[in-house]
Amino acid sequence: ALLEGGVTRIAGDKPQFIAVPTTHGTGSEVTMWATVWDKVENKKYSVSDPENYPDHAVYDHRLFETLPLHVSVASTLDALSHSLEALWNRNANPVSDHFAFESIRLILNNIDRLDENIPVNVRKELILASMYAGLSFSNTKTAAAHSISYPLTLHYGIPHGVACSLPLFPLLKINGKGMGDKLDRLFRACGIEGTDELEKKVRESVSGKVKYSLSESGVKESELDGLVGQCFTKERMANNIVELNEDHVRKILKDIVR
Numbered sequence: 001a002l003l004e005g006g007v008t009r010i011a012g013d014k015p016q017f018i019a020v021p022t023t024h025g026t027g028s029e030v031t032m033w034a035t036v037w038d039k040v041e042n043k044k045y046s047v048s049d050p051e052n053y054p055d056h057a058v059y060d061h062r063l064f065e066t067l068p069l070h071v072s073v074a075s076t077l078d079a080l081s082h083s084l085e086a087l088w089n090r091n092a093n094p095v096s097d098h099f100a101f102e103s104i105r106l107i108l109n110n111i112d113r114l115d116e117n118i119p120v121n122v123r124k125e126l127i128l129a130s131m132y133a134g135l136s137f138s139n140t141k142t143a144a145a146h147s148i149s150y151p152l153t154l155h156y157g158i159p160h161g162v163a164c165s166l167p168l169f170p171l172l173k174i175n176g177k178g179m180g181d182k183l184d185r186l187f188r189a190c191g192i193e194g195t196d197e198l199e200k201k202v203r204e205s206v207s208g209k210v211k212y213s214l215s216e217s218g219v220k221e222s223e224l225d226g227l228v229g230q231c232f233t234k235e236r237m238a239n240n241i242v243e244l245n246e247d248h249v250r251k252i253l254k255d256i257v258r
Contacts (some may be wrong), residue, residue, distance in 0.1 A: 009048040009191070014051050014180055016055050016058075017054040017055050017060070018054060018056045018057075018058060019036075019055075019056070019057045020053060020057075020058045020059075020060070020126075021057070021059065021063075021064065022063050022064065022067070022130065023064070023067060023071060023072075023075035023130075024064065024072070024073070024075050024076060024079060024126040024127045024130040025074065025075025025076065025077075025078035025079050025130055025161050026079075026130070026134070027079060027129075027130050027131060027132075027134020027135070027138075028134065029054055029057040029080055029134065030053075030057055030131060030134040030138055031052070031053070031056075031134055031137070031138040032048060032049055032050050032051075032052040032053050032138070033046060033048050033052065033195065034047040034052060035047065036057050037153075037154070039154075040221050042151050042154045042155065043154070044153075044154065048148060049077075057131075059127050059128075059131065061120060061123045061124050061127060062102060064123050064127065065123075068208055069114065069115065069116055069118075069141040070159075070209060070210050072114055072118060072126075072161075072212050073114050073161075073162075073206050073209045074159040074160070074161035074162050074198075075161050075167075075195055076107060076114065076126055076130075076161070077109060077161040077162055077164075077165035077202075077206070077210075078160060078161030078165070079103060079126070079129055079133040079156075079161075079165060080103075080104065080107050080111075080133075080165055080168070080202070081132040081142075081145050081146065081161065081164040081165045081168060082103075082133035082134065082136065082137040082147065083100040083103040083104045083107070083132070083133045083136055083137070084100070084104065084138060084145070084168055084171075084172065084177065085100075085140070085142045085143040085144075085145055085177065085239075086099075086100040086133075086136040086137045086139070086140045087100045087101075087139045087182050087186065088171070088172075088175035088178065088179055088182075088241045088242075089137075089140040089141070089143050089239050089240070089241060090140075090238070090239050090240070090241055091139065091140040091141060091239060092139075092140055092142075092175070092241075093139060095137045095139060096135075096137070096139035096140050097182065097250040099132040099133070099135045099136035100132070100133070100136040100137075101185065101189050102129075102132050102189075103129045103132035104128075104138060104160070104186060104189070104190060105127075105130070105189050105190050106126065106128060107126065107129045107131035107199060108124045108190045108192070108198070108202075109125065110122045110125050111191075111201070111202060111203045112128055112201070112204070113148070113206065114206075114209065114255070117176075119197065123202075125194075127135070127168070133187070134156060136146045140239065141235070141236070141239050142164075142239065143237070143238055143239040143241075144166045144237055144239075144240040144244055145164045145168050145171055145234045146169055146233075146236050147231055147236035148163075148164075148246075148249060148252065148253075149163035149164035149166075149167070150163075150230070150231075150232040150233060151215075151230035151246050152166075153226075153228050153229060154196070155227075156214075156217045156218055156219055156253040157217070158175065158214075159210070160218045161190075162212065165204055166212070166213075166214070166225070166256040167252050167256060169195070169199040169202075169254040169255075170251070170255045170256065171240075171252065172195050172198070172199075173195060174242055174244070174248065174252075175240065175241050176195065177241050178241040178242050179241065183195075183206035192222065207215050211256065212255070213258050214255060214256055214257040214258075215258050216246070219257060220253070221257055224250065224254060224257065227252065227253060228246050228249050228250050228253065229246070230251070231249045232246075236255075241255040252254065
């Protein structure tokens with residue numbers, strides 16, 4: 001596969017590829033992407049190649065029955081991030097919007113039901129939401145929230161789904177002006193009044209289940225300035241519908257530190 005840093009795909013016939021996800025988060029089973037995290041060098045690499053698309057994706061809710069609560073929450077937040085980032089994306093199109101709206105609706109209808117005993121129907125709807133999210137961002141790629149998340153995961157061990165969802169709410173306020181009628185359509189589809197209600201619902205639903213601020217994960221306010229430059233992954237930031245600068249990112253980090 002094409003790997004950042006100049007590594008190229010190994011030649012040869014591709015065997016049949018059957019993808020079977022075990023979290024309702026990444027949606028990678030319907031995309032051509034994968035990631036490699038180098039914990040020694042503190043770097044994250046993206047693998048991108050059309051041959052990464054599987055021949056079949058199989059979803060079986062029984063494989064999720066023993067998924068720990070904190071992983072269930074973090075992976076659901078990852079799917080929410082994929083969907084919102086697809087909506088405020090320069091590469092968005094009617095197909096990606098359709099899947100993103102449906103994914104967010106399913107997530108918001110079920111996120112408050114994530115608890116120690118998660119009903120089967122909730123799992124099934126979140127699995128479907130993750131798949132829709134994958135189909136959505138497979139059209140658009142991710143954007144600023146994911147870019148900001150990478151140093152948070154690499155340096156502080158914040159789970160990926162949590163790290164990329166924390167910037168969503170400040171970004172929604174920044175990007176809303178460039179989204180046309182999408183925000184109103186989103187709020188109508190989800191039966192919520194606006195951005196503040198969306199944030200309140202998500203925060204209340206995950207409270208006590210995952211650490212949901214930077215300070216809870218050991219990030220000090222004095223360290224934020226040193227993180228700002230690391231939050232800019234060029235390809236991801238370029239997809240954001242509003243061009244962000246360091247002042248934007250600094251404010252986003254300050255908004256989510258507590």
